[in-house]
Amino acid sequence: IVTVNCARLLKADHHATNGVVHVIDKVIATTTNSIQQIIETEESLETLRAAVAASDLNSLLESEGQYTLLAPTNEAFEKIPRETLNRILGDPEALRDLLNHHILKSAMCAEAIIAGLTMETLEGTTLDVGCSGEELTLNGKPIIANKDVLATNGVVHFVNELLIPDSAKTLFELAQESEVSKSMDLFRQAGLSSHLT
Numbered sequence: 001i002v003t004v005n006c007a008r009l010l011k012a013d014h015h016a017t018n019g020v021v022h023v024i025d026k027v028i029a030t031t032t033n034s035i036q037q038i039i040e041t042e043e044s045l046e047t048l049r050a051a052v053a054a055s056d057l058n059s060l061l062e063s064e065g066q067y068t069l070l071a072p073t074n075e076a077f078e079k080i081p082r083e084t085l086n087r088i089l090g091d092p093e094a095l096r097d098l099l100n101h102h103i104l105k106s107a108m109c110a111e112a113i114i115a116g117l118t119m120e121t122l123e124g125t126t127l128d129v130g131c132s133g134e135e136l137t138l139n140g141k142p143i144i145a146n147k148d149v150l151a152t153n154g155v156v157h158f159v160n161e162l163l164i165p166d167s168a169k170t171l172f173e174l175a176q177e178s179e180v181s182k183s184m185d186l187f188r189q190a191g192l193s194s195h196l197t
Helices: 035-041 043-054 060-061 073-077 082-091 092-100 171-175 181-189
Strands: 005-014 019-022 067-072 118-120 127-132 135-138 144-151 154-159
Touching: 005 092, 035 043, 035 060, 035 067, 035 144, 035 154, 043 060, 043 067, 043 073, 043 092, 060 067, 082 092, 135 144
Parallel strands: 067 154
Antiparallel strands: 005 019, 118 127, 127 135, 144 154
8 A cells, every 4th residue: 555645646657748647635734843843732742842852863753864753642650550650751771771661763654554564663673553444453453543743754644542562561561461470479479479579
């Protein structure tokens, strides 16, 4: 699927005597802001703005290039436990891994993202794309709240849930999501939980 500034290309290569015409499905608006400028001006990305500043990713998101930012909204940050959020925000390495897990190496408009696709993030991890009805899903969840916000250096999709990579989780958080949850109970009973967090 070919897109032009996130407008879908419907019919290509209509040759005329003085050129060629490609038919697209929407009007292309002027794009003037970088991804960083979108983050700075969008009220629903206030927490993300602070996180990006703390991890020194500003320069990347305003540099030339073609990136896709899956931008977690304030609502997305509010959904995770305060203790977990404070831990990640206070750990520069975990915070950078978290944010890089939300950035793709190329610009991907929603129209061009196909279910069954695996997308590589800047962190080197992958996100699985699927669909639920007419909605796209990321790692099985329909979390894209607003799509195809164009920037001069890529595209932004707002997501209403954080995608936390394993590298930003504690041993305890990882174990809770796996098949060793009963072992975690034994560690807790033995008073060893603190070693895993």
